[in-house]
Amino acid sequence: MSSTKIGKMTEFKNVTHCIFDMDGLLLNTESLYTRATQEICDPYGKTYTWQLKQTLMGMSTYEVANKITKELGLPLSAEEYQELAAEKYKVLFPGSQLMPGAEKLVKHLKQKGVPIAVATSSSIESYNLKTQNHKEFFALFHHIVNGSSDPEVTGGKPDPSIFLVCASRFPDKPSPHMCLVFEDAPNGVTAAKKAGMQVVVVPDPHVSKDLTEGATLCLSSLEDFKPELFGLPPYDE
Structure with a gap:
């Protein structure tokens, strides 16, 4: 229906x-983004919520990295986050x-x-x-x-x-x-x-x-x- x-x-x-x-x-790929982001957050005991994700969808790569690190209080700069994410994307995105x-x-x-x-x-x-x-x-x-x-x-x-x-x-x-x-x-x-x-x-x-x-x-x-x-x-x- x-x-x-x-x-x-x-x-x-x-x-x-x-x-x-x-x-x-x-x-x-949105599900792959979610998986990669949570894997980055895990070592810091942070949860990447749907409430946050839906505010990020469509933003530029840097804007996303900047907002995630600030909103979740990750001890990473936006540039450091982008580097970690890029490595995970190399594995996930081809699928x-x-x-x-x-x-x-x-x-x-x-x-x-x-x-x-x-x-x-x-x-x-x-x-x-x-x-x-x-x-x-x-x-x-x-x-x-x-x-x-x-x-x-x-x-x-x-x-x-x-x-x-x-x-x-x-x-x-x-x-x-x-x-x-x-x-x-x-x-x-x-x-x-x-x-x-x-x-x-x-x-x-x-x-x-x-x-x-x-x-x-x-x-x-x-x-x-x-x-x-x-x-x-x-x-x-």
Whole structure:
């Protein structure tokens, strides 16, 4: 039974371009981030709670490290935390898997000629680790914006710059209102709205519902997305 939440049909406006977040939306890496973070916290007797995690999702690499060390009182600098985390990511990230419905939707949009791109807060190094076994899939996107490495991205989500930069790199430079963002995190929803874009959110079941209420559409899985709601080509019968 789908937990799709939609409003009136008039709330959805037609779009021409789609922008995808990556972690927790296309790849199951959010669970890997949680595992790595807890392993760093264990020697200090600290617990990485869901309440803290949901405030970090979508932030840049440095912003995450800085907030975790301060919030949990870890005797580490943000730079030291990043070094420890990077070592754990080298082991965990290559095992990342595509989320349900991701491959079907992305391949469908590509086949139908809909311009698609990725806007991820991950650095280039982190992105390469996560996608090394999914190169054909990520080659379907016109371009990838790596927020933590891109000099044009002036702040992590909820700052809207990553989505505005991503939209500007399509050849036809669409207006923000013609772009549909796919996200899993509250910070990403806020960033997309600030950018003037509609946003479909597929949140982790643990995310507080009030944090995703601002989304244009809330789904339990990408498998539930109906492209025609936003004027995109429907799936072939």
